[in-house]
Amino acid sequence: MNSRGNDCQRISRRVVLAGTALALGTAAAATAVSQAAAQQKISQADAKYQGTPKGDQHCDGCVNFQPPNACKFVQGDISPSGWCQLFARKT
Numbered sequence: 001m002n003s004r005g006n007d008c009q010r011i012s013r014r015v016v017l018a019g020t021a022l023a024l025g026t027a028a029a030a031t032a033v034s035q036a037a038a039q040q041k042i043s044q045a046d047a048k049y050q051g052t053p054k055g056d057q058h059c060d061g062c063v064n065f066q067p068p069n070a071c072k073f074v075q076g077d078i079s080p081s082g083w084c085q086l087f088a089r090k091t
């Protein structure tokens with residue numbers, strides 16, 4: 001192969017390597033964001049979580065509830081019949 005062919009191979013190898021580095025960087029950034037989101041959950045104690053409803057308010061009727069037993073904002077197992085001070089009624 002002539003020198004021009006080698007140049008093309010070198011350039012295309014660089015493009016592939018750059019693309020791979022970019023993809024890895026994007027994956028690392030996505031992981032960092034999801035870890036940050038997970039760390040933003042607050043403790044059950046801080047949310048004043050209780051395993052029982054408060055009047056007609058319960059996790060199952062809250063927009064933050066993630067069935068079957070999680071919450072967008074509060075850590076740990078969350079009962080559908082629990083409640084905390086972040087309650088926001090589903091509309």
Ligand code: SF4
Binds near residue numbers: 070
């Ligand atoms: S009431 Fe509190 S713990 Fe239950 S789902 Fe809503 S925000 Fe989460």
